[in-house]
Amino acid sequence: MVSQKPVTAGDVPRKQGTDLLYSLIAQARQYRDAVILGRGDPDLDTPAHIVAAANASIEAGERTSSPVNGLPELRQAVARRVRRVNNITVNPDSEVIITNGGQEAVFLMVQTALRPGDEILVPVPTYNSYDDAIRFAGAVKVSVPTFVDRNFVVEPARVRSAITPRTRALLMVSPCNPTAGVIPPKAVRELVEIAAEHDLLVLADEIYDQFLYDGAIHLSPASLDLGRERTITINSVSKTYAMTGWRVGWVVGPEHLMKRLSRLKTGVSGPTSVVAQRAAIAALDGPQDCVREFLEIYKRRRRLVLDALDAMGFKYGIPFGGQFAFADISPTGLDSLSLVQRVLDETHVLIYPGFAFGQDWESFVRVTYLQPDEVLRDSLERVKHVVLSHGTGSRS
Amino acid sequence: MNPTTGAAPDQDSRVLLAGIGYASMPISEEARSSALDALERKQTHYAPVAGIEPLRSAVASYLATLGLDVPAQRVIITGGAQEAIFLALQGMTRPYGDATTARGDREARYLADYDVVRDLLPVAIPAVVDPGVRAALDVRERRVTSMPVDEQASLLPTVAAIEQALEQGSKLIYLESPGRLTGSIYTHSQVRQIAGLLQTHDAFCVWDQSAAPAVAGEYKSLAALEPERTAAVGQLWPGQGLETWQIGYVVAPAVCLESLVALKQVLSICTSTPAQWGACGAAQAFPTEHAVLKSRLEAARHQMLSGASGDPRVLPGQSVHVLALQLGDAAAAAHERLTAQGIPCEDGTAYGAPGVLRITVLPEREAGEAIRDVLRGDAPW
Numbered sequence: 094m095v096s097q098k099p100v101t102a103g104d105v106p107r108k109q110g111t112d113l114l115y116s117l118i119a120q121a122r123q124y125r126d127a128v129i130l131g132r133g134d135p136d137l138d139t140p141a142h143i144v145a146a147a148n149a150s151i152e153a154g155e156r157t158s159s160p161v162n163g164l165p166e167l168r169q170a171v172a173r174r175v176r177r178v179n180n181i182t183v184n185p186d187s188e189v190i191i192t193n194g195g196q197e198a199v200f201l202m203v204q205t206a207l208r209p210g211d212e213i214l215v216p217v218p219t220y221n222s223y224d225d226a227i228r229f230a231g232a233v234k235v236s237v238p239t240f241v242d243r244n245f246v247v248e249p250a251r252v253r254s255a256i257t258p259r260t261r262a263l264l265m266v267s268p269c270n271p272t273a274g275v276i277p278p279k280a281v282r283e284l285v286e287i288a289a290e291h292d293l294l295v296l297a298d299e300i301y302d303q304f305l306y307d308g309a310i311h312l313s314p315a316s317l318d319l320g321r322e323r324t325i326t327i328n329s330v331s332k333t334y335a336m337t338g339w340r341v342g343w344v345v346g347p348e349h350l351m352k353r354l355s356r357l358k359t360g361v362s363g364p365t366s367v368v369a370q371r372a373a374i375a376a377l378d379g380p381q382d383c384v385r386e387f388l389e390i391y392k393r394r395r396r397l398v399l400d401a402l403d404a405m406g407f408k409y410g411i412p413f414g415g416q417f418a419f420a421d422i423s424p425t426g427l428d429s430l431s432l433v434q435r436v437l438d439e440t441h442v443l444i445y446p447g448f449a450f451g452q453d454w455e456s457f458v459r460v461t462y463l464q465p466d467e468v469l470r471d472s473l474e475r476v477k478h479v480v481l482s483h484g485t486g487s488r489s
Numbered sequence: 490m491n492p493t494t495g496a497a498p499d500q501d502s503r504v505l506l507a508g509i510g511y512a513s514m515p516i517s518e519e520a521r522s523s524a525l526d527a528l529e530r531k532q533t534h535y536a537p538v539a540g541i542e543p544l545r546s547a548v549a550s551y552l553a554t555l556g557l558d559v560p561a562q563r564v565i566i567t568g569g570a571q572e573a574i575f576l577a578l579q580g581m582t583r584p585y586g587d588a589t590t591a592r593g594d595r596e597a598r599y600l601a602d603y604d605v606v607r608d609l610l611p612v613a614i615p616a617v618v619d620p621g622v623r624a625a626l627d628v629r630e631r632r633v634t635s636m637p638v639d640e641q642a643s644l645l646p647t648v649a650a651i652e653q654a655l656e657q658g659s660k661l662i663y664l665e666s667p668g669r670l671t672g673s674i675y676t677h678s679q680v681r682q683i684a685g686l687l688q689t690h691d692a693f694c695v696w697d698q699s700a701a702p703a704v705a706g707e708y709k710s711l712a713a714l715e716p717e718r719t720a721a722v723g724q725l726w727p728g729q730g731l732e733t734w735q736i737g738y739v740v741a742p743a744v745c746l747e748s749l750v751a752l753k754q755v756l757s758i759c760t761s762t763p764a765q766w767g768a769c770g771a772a773q774a775f776p777t778e779h780a781v782l783k784s785r786l787e788a789a790r791h792q793m794l795s796g797a798s799g800d801p802r803v804l805p806g807q808s809v810h811v812l813a814l815q816l817g818d819a820a821a822a823a824h825e826r827l828t829a830q831g832i833p834c835e836d837g838t839a840y841g842a843p844g845v846l847r848i849t850v851l852p853e854r855e856a857g858e859a860i861r862d863v864l865r866g867d868a869p870w
Contacts, residue, residue, distance in 0.1 A: 111754055115538070132535075139533040147763060151524045154516040156730050193568050193757040200756055204628060225755040229579075229629065338534045338762030340568070360624030363571035366761045367733040368524070 110221040113449045117433065121443040128464060128472045131445035133270070133416060135463045137335040137390070139372070140383040146375030147339075150368050159364035162355055163191025163343070167370045170377040171343045178302065180316035181326060187348045190355055191365050191373075194340040195300050195329035200226045201361065202325045202344055205354040206294045207232035211261035213296070216247040218419070218450035218457070220270040220298070235260070238453075241421050244410040245274030249283040256287075262294040263287075265314060268301040268414020271450050271459040275305065275413040278312040285320040294350075295324040301415040303333045303384055304391055309413035315345070322347045325354070332416065333384055334376040341365060341373040391416055394462035394469055401473035402460070405480045417461040419447070425480060428455045435483070440475035510669070510835065510849045511700060511810050514782055516730035516771070523770025524763050532766055536759040539750050540566025540738075544765050547772035548725065548738050554776075555701055556713035557721065559740050565749055566768075568760045569735035570699050570724035574663075575625040576756065577695040577720040577739050580749040582612060582631065582661055613654035613662040617644045619669040619697070620839040634659060642805055643673030644813070644842060648682045655690040664711070665697040667704060670840045670847050672808030677709040684714040692718065693742070699723040702779055703810040705787060717742045720749070725768050726775045728782045728810075734764040785852035786810055792857045793850065797864055810850050813837070814863065817844040823863045832856050 114131070121127040162168065165185070172185040183189055192198040199222050207213060209231030215223060217236040227234045237255050239245040252263060265284060267276040276284070288295050295314045302311045315324035329342030344354055395412060402409055402420045409420040422432055429446035437443050447457030462469055539545065545561040552559060567573040611632035614622055626633050636646035636654050645668050646654075654662060664683070666674045675683065687694060696711045696719050712721035725736040741749045753759075786809040793812055797803050804813040816823050820836060823846055827834045832854065837845030846863075848856070 112751065115754070134535050138531050144528050144533070147528060148525060151516075151521050151528075151763075151767070154521060154730065156513065156516065156733055158733060193572075193761070196754075196758045197756060209630060222755055229755070231629070336533060338532065338536055338759070340757060340759070340761040356624070357628050359571075360621065360626070360628045361572065361575050361756065362568050362735075363621070364569075364733070364735065366568070366735040366764045368764060368767075369761045 110224055110449055113430075114221070114445060117437070117443055117445070121437060121441065124441040127441045127443065128468055129443045130460050130462070130464060130469070130472055131443050133332065133461060133463065134337045135332065135335040135387075135416070136465055137387060139334060139336050139339070140376075142379050143334060143336065143372050143375045147368050147372040150371040155367060155371070157367055159367050159370060161359045161364050163189070163365060164367065164370045164374070167191055167374050167377075170374050171345065174377045175313075175326070175328075175345055179299065179313040179326070181313055181345060183345045184348070188345055188351050190344045190351055190358060191370060192329075192342040192344060192358065193362055193365050194337075195327060195331055195342040196222060197362065198327035198329065198342040198344045199223065199298065200229070201354050201357050202296050202327050203227055203232075204230050204357050205325065205350055206262045206296055208261070210259065212257060212259040213262045213264060214252055214255050214260060215264045216252075216266070216269070218271055218447065218454045219264065219266055221450055223264060232261070233259070236451075239272065239274065241408055241410045241419075241457075244413065245269060245272035245419070247274075247276050247280060247284065249280055249287060252284060253287050256291050256293075260291065260293060262296055264296045264298070266298040267311060268304065270301065270415060271417060271445070271447075272410050272419040273412030273415035273417055274410050275309045275311060278310055281312040281314055282317060285314050285317050285324075288323060289319040293323070295320055297324050297326040299326060299328050300332055302328065304388060304416060305414050306392060306395060307411065307413055311414070325350055330373045330376045333387075335387065336372065336376065339369040339372055341369045391462060394466060397466070397469055397473060398460055398462050401477055405477050416463055417459050419457055419459050421456055422458055423456045425483070429458050430455075432480075433458060436476050436479050439479050440472070442472045442475055444476065510833075510847065511703065511727045511732075512782070512786060512849060512851045513728050513730045513732060514778060517774040517778055519774040520729065520731060520767045520771035524767030527763055527766030532762050534762065536762040536765060538754045538759050540564065540760060541762070541765050541769070544769045544772070547769055548740075551726075551772065551775070552721070552740060555698065555708060555710045557710055557716065557740065559712075559716060563740055563743070563746060565739045565741060565746075565753055566760045566765060567737040567739060567753065568757055570697075570722065570737040571621050571625070572756065573722035573737035573739045574621060574695070574697065575628070576749055576752055577722050577741075578612065578622070578625050578661070578663060579629060580752040581693055581695065581720060581745050611657075611659050613651075613659035615646045615664065617668070617670055617837070617840050617842045618663070619665065622663055636662070644668060644671045644804065644845070645673050645675065648679055648686070651683055652686050655686055655692050660690075660692045661695065662692065663695045663697070666711070667698075667700045667806070667808040669697070669700070670837055670842060670845060671804045671813040672700065672703065672806030672811040673804070674704055674708060674807045675711075677707060680709040680711050680714060683711055684718075687715050687718045693745075694719045696721045697723070700727060700808050700810055702727050703783060703786065703808040705807055705809050712740055716740075717744065720745065726771050726779070728779055729771045729775060731768060731771055734761075734767055736760065736764055736768040782852060783809060786850050789852050789854065789856070790850045792855065793848070793860045795857050796861050800864055802864060804845070812848045812850055812860070814846045814848070814860075815844060816846050816863070819863075819866060820844045820846045827859055827863065830859050832859055
């Protein structure tokens with residue numbers, strides 16, 4: 094381990110949300126042996142056939158212009174993908190827009206749906222960038238709680254009870270980041286029925302839809318008759334194909350909403366990088382063996398994480414999807430930031446504090462399994478050692 | 490509102506970005522090698538939010554050639570010039586995230602919350618401006634005021650118009666130099682006056698200098714005179730074939746840097762990593778290759794204007810990449826005619842200047858005769 098330790102817990106201001114996470118990442122990177130078990134950046138390499146497509150574009154010196162909505166070939170590939178995987182039927186000419194990663198898709202989807210003063214129902218905890226995007230829109234986030242004991246499932250009755258005359262939209266992130274919970278198909282149907290009954294838009298984030306475990310089933314709201322005309326669905330190649338740095342995502346939805354989203358995309362950034370779009374075409378249209386291989390790897394690593402959490406005596410919602418687990422650290426008696434800081438200081442392993450996902454999640458941490466097996470196993474042992482050696486946690 | 494019937498207010502969704510309308514050469518070997526090498530090194534993961542360090546340093550070096558002495562840490566790499574414009578306009582008129590409270594009084598005053606921005610701090614933009622600017626401002630409801638332009642010459646707002654906008658309460662103005670439509674620039678003297686106005690009125694400016702490398706003769710960036718009140722934005726690298734790779738930059742005033750980086754993270758986490766590495770390579774080739782392109786563009790523009798000396802319909806412009814003509818009712822027909830001849834041109838209507846025709850100068854294209862036809866007005870269309 095490197096001996097330098099220029100920044101300590103006391104130096105970190107009480108930041109929140111995204112600011113907090115980036116502050117912690119910066120702190121971790123001061124250690125040469127840092128292991129980050131928080132960020133959603135797969136350690137796996139972008140598959141060779143995808144890189145080869147980008148190489149071909151670069152070597153040819155391609156200067157093809159892209160429409161703001163994306164290359165037609167990629168929009169067609171997305172339309173085929175959502176048909177094949179999500180049972181969503183869209184017109185690639187008018188109902189698909191390519192974005193700068195899933196992040197821009199989140200931003201544009203929220204700006205498309207919401208006006209100042211609108212309320213959006215957000216099952217919490219959720220990905221912190223939604224808070225940022227909602228705030229940018231001048232809209233109001235109305236939290237709908239989910240619970241670790243119920244595997245963080247979104248409960249339709251709670252959603253219904255949170256609706257007011259100002260409610261404009263319902264956010265459904267499934268598999269959920271950070272809880273890894275998956276909304277069961279029955280609940281998805283009920284939620285879409287509620288949306289239809291109250292004339293709400295459904296914002297469906299399906300970034301992790303290829304990573305499901307223990308027989309979980311993902312149902313896309315837009316695949317339902319009642320959902321088709323009121324759902325904006327986002328996804329990306331980032332997590333599925335280990336392509337986080339390429340920055341390619343997409344939004345699909347009914348034409349009248351995509352028209353507005355296209356106009357926003359024009360104002361926000363214009364077209365997405367063509368080289369990256371070429372890579373994305375290869376990802377979506379090429380062999381899908383890599384996705385299955387990635388899934389097997391994550392299944393194995395997920396088991397390592399859950400075993401370690403069990404050994405530390407932490408409760409968690411069963412992570413039926415995603416690439417992480419969200420665990421309750423109450424047995425430690427520490428708040429999440431204190432535990433995360435202690436683990437980082439002593440082991441140079443960074444896990445994410447639940448506090449970053451909202452003040453109600455002080456007693457949770459998010460642990461990703463996006464590191465090689467050996468690194469993951471070793472890091473978890475180090476975390477476990479800190480937890481148990483400080484007299485916290487319980488041996489199982 | 491009824492979401493199923495398109496209740497969201499919508500305007501024409503087919504707004505086309507003009508880009509910077511800059512003739513472009515094939516992508517350099519340096520750019521391609523750098524991008525390929527990056528992929529070989531598996532540079533396919535998230536990059537830092539503000540951009541990879543070598544590219545930020547390269548941009549800082551490039552800016553030094555425009556008279557801007559800024560550290561690389563002040564440079565934010567964006568997903569193209571449009572994202573740079575959006576980031577600067579939106580990020581400087583509203584605080585981002587929860588860090589607002591940690592900032593100083595001055596920033597708290599100007600980077601105020603939504604209601605203050607909407608009600609009290611109109612953003613002033615030129616009456617003639619790249620359509621992407623209006624599109625960027627349309628994303629979030631806000632007051633926008635229009636600065637009249639000098640219609641007889643540059644189609645840029647006069648210093649007096651800028652002063653009037655500031656006197657009327659704008660704390661953020663947007664200016665292009667060179668102008669996207671005409672290629673006109675502010676002179677050194679004018680830039681000095683604008684800098685003085687920013688100080689007098691305690692205001693900020695977003696300064697689009699995307700086409701600065703095309704300026705024949707002296708160019709002065711406002712950011713060189715007022716770096717703490719100016720966010721300079723641009724595209725990387727003009728004329729180098731990288732337009733579709735979508736790389737741009739913002740040089741942010743120190744007081745805004747943190748909030749702009751935070752907004753960039755919210756927008757897209759980072760700019761495409763392979764594209765950034767490609768742009769790093771292009772930076773090496775840019776000085777030499779652009780000098781060659783510029784000299785060819787200068788010759789081509791000169792040829793286009795031969796025989797048109799003194800014609801008042803030729804709008805003055807100091808940039809060699811563009812030629813703008815004030816044609817009034819004849820603009821539409823001229824547009825059709827030139828387009829049919831393969832000469833890229835654009836109607837000024839989208840910029841707010843109907844009757845003006847923007848012609849992109851191409852180094853390999855002899856367009857002099859076609860331009861003379863247009864100006865003679867006796868062509869058979």
